[in-house]
Amino acid sequence: MKSQVFELIRSKRAVRRFRDEPLPESVVTLILEAGRLSGSAKNRQPWHFIAVQKRETLRELAACGAFAGHLAGAALGVALVTGDPFLRLTVPFDLGRAAQSMMLTAWSLGVGSVMATIYRPDRACDILGVPPEYTIPWCISFGYPAEPSDRPPRRGGRRAADEVIHREHW
Amino acid sequence: MKSQVFELIRSKRAVRRFRDEPLPESVVTLILEAGRLSGSAKNRQPWHFIAVQKRETLRELAACGAFAGHLAGAALGVALVTGDPFLRLTVPFDLGRAAQSMMLTAWSLGVGSVMATIYRPDRACDILGVPPEYTIPWCISFGYPAEPSDRPPRRGGRRAADEVIHREHW
Numbered sequence: 001m002k003s004q005v006f007e008l009i010r011s012k013r014a015v016r017r018f019r020d021e022p023l024p025e026s027v028v029t030l031i032l033e034a035g036r037l038s039g040s041a042k043n044r045q046p047w048h049f050i051a052v053q054k055r056e057t058l059r060e061l062a063a064c065g066a067f068a069g070h071l072a073g074a075a076l077g078v079a080l081v082t083g084d085p086f087l088r089l090t091v092p093f094d095l096g097r098a099a100q101s102m103m104l105t106a107w108s109l110g111v112g113s114v115m116a117t118i119y120r121p122d123r124a125c126d127i128l129g130v131p132p133e134y135t136i137p138w139c140i141s142f143g144y145p146a147e148p149s150d151r152p153p154r155r156g157g158r159r160a161a162d163e164v165i166h167r168e169h170w
Numbered sequence: 171m172k173s174q175v176f177e178l179i180r181s182k183r184a185v186r187r188f189r190d191e192p193l194p195e196s197v198v199t200l201i202l203e204a205g206r207l208s209g210s211a212k213n214r215q216p217w218h219f220i221a222v223q224k225r226e227t228l229r230e231l232a233a234c235g236a237f238a239g240h241l242a243g244a245a246l247g248v249a250l251v252t253g254d255p256f257l258r259l260t261v262p263f264d265l266g267r268a269a270q271s272m273m274l275t276a277w278s279l280g281v282g283s284v285m286a287t288i289y290r291p292d293r294a295c296d297i298l299g300v301p302p303e304y305t306i307p308w309c310i311s312f313g314y315p316a317e318p319s320d321r322p323p324r325r326g327g328r329r330a331a332d333e334v335i336h337r338e339h340w
Contacts, residue, residue, distance in 0.1 A: 001194075001196040001197060001199075001200050001279070003200060003275055003278040003279055004174045004175065004278065005174065005175045005178055005204075005274045005275055005277075005278045006200055006203070006204055006275045006278070008175055009204050009207055009208060009271045009275065010203075010207050012209060013209075014209060024171075026171040027171060029171075030171050030173060030176055032331075032335050033176070033180075033331070034175075034176055034179050036328055036329070036331060036334050036335060037179055037180050037328055038179060038270070039182060039183075039184060039273075039285075041285065041287065043328075045328060045329055045334070047334065048334055048335075048336060048340075049334060049335050049336065050336040050337075050338070050339065050340060051335065051336070051337050051338070052338055053338070054338055057338065057339075081336075081340075085259055086256075086259070089255055089256070089262050089307055090262075090287065092259050092260075092262040092263040092266065093262040093263065093265055093266035093269070093307075093308070094266060095263055095266065096262065096263035096264060096265065096266025096267040096269075096270070097266040097267070097269060097270040099263070099266075099267060100208070100266070100267040100270040100271060101175075101179045101270060101274075103209075104175045104271075104274065105173050105175055105176045105179065108173040108174065108175045108176070109171070109173055115209075115211065117211065117259075117260065128336075128339050128340055129339040129340040130340045131340065137259055137263075138263070158206055158207055158213075158215060159206070159215055161202075161203070161206060164206050164215070164217065164218055164219060165202050165206060165218075165219050165221065166218060166219065166220040166221070167220075167221050168220070168221070168222055168223070168224055168227065169220065169227075169298050169299040170218075170220060170251075170298055170299040170300045170301065
C-alpha cells in the first residue's frame with residue numbers, strides 16, 4: 001500500500017533550526033492556502049492566518065513563548081488567530097487540522113516546520129495588530145532545515161502500535 | 171508549484187455516505203499508523219485509537235452524537251481516546267493534527283471520511299470498554315464514498331483568501 005502523504009507523515013520531524021534563506025512566494029502561498037482550504041466542524045473555518053517574514057517581527061514573536069525561540073530564525077512565521085479557543089473544543093481541534101495541512105504541504109516542498117505555543121497571546125496580538133476579540137494560541141515556524149532532513153527523529157519516537165491502537169474495543 | 175498533499179487538501183470533502191464495502195486491512199493499518207506517527211506538543215502523543223469495523227458497534231456509536239449518524243454506515247470508525255481534553259489546549263489541537271493525518275492518508279487511497287463530535291462520551295466509553303480516566307471527544311468515519319468523489323464541495327466552500335490570510339500584520 002503506497003501513499004505519498006503517509007510517507008510525509010512518517011518522515012516528518014520537528015525542525016527548529018532553519019537556513020537563512022527566504023521561501024519563494026509560491027511556497028508561502030501554497031502553505032497558507034493549505035490552511036485556508038482545510039476542513040472544519042460545520043465548515044466554520046475558525047481561523048485567520050498572519051504570515052510574517054520580517055525578521056524584526058519574527059524576533060518579537062519569538063519572545064511570546066517559553067519554547068518559541070525558533071520563530072526568530074524562521075523564514076516564515078504563521079500566527080493562528082481565532083476567537084476564544086476554549087469556547088468550543090472543536091476550535092483548537094480544527095486549528096490542529098489546518099496546522100497539520102500547512103506543515104505537511106511545507107514538508108512536501110522540502111520546508112521544515114515546528115509549532116510554538118504562545119504563552120503571551122496579548123503581547124502577540126499587540127505585535128500583529130490583532131483586534132481584541134481574537135487571540136493567538138499558536139504560531140508555526142517554517143523554513144528550509146539547517147540540518148539534513150534524512151536523519152532519524154531525535155527523541156523517543158512514537159509509542160508502539162500495540163500500546164496506542166486498539167481493535168473493536170479497549 | 172506542485173504538491174500531491176496540497177492537491178489532497180484542496181480536493182478533500184466531507185464524505186458521509188459510504189459504499190457497503192470493507193476496507194482492506196492494509197488500508198486500515200495505514201490510516202491508523204498515520205495517526206500514531208503524527209507529531210504532537212513535546213511528543214506527548216495524547217491519544218489512543220480504537221478501530222471499529224463491527225456493524226453493531228458502529229451503530230451504537232452513531233447514537234452518541236447528534237450528527238454522528240454516518241458512523242452507522244462507515245466501513246471503519248476510529249474513536250479518538252484521550253485524557254481530559256480541556257486540561258491543556260494542545261490536547262484537542264494535537265488530536266486535530268492526528269485526525270487530519272488519518273483523513274488525508276485515507277483520501278490518498280480513495281477512502282472518504284468525516285468527523286463526528288461525540289455528545290455522549292460516557293456512553294461511547296461504555297460501548298468500547300474505555301477506562302474511566304479517558305474520554306472520547308470525537309470519532310472519525312471512513313469508507314469508500316457512495317457518491318462520485320469528483321463533484322465540487324456542496325456547501326459554501328471556504329472563505330476567500332483576502333478575508334482569511336493577512337501579511338505581516340492584521
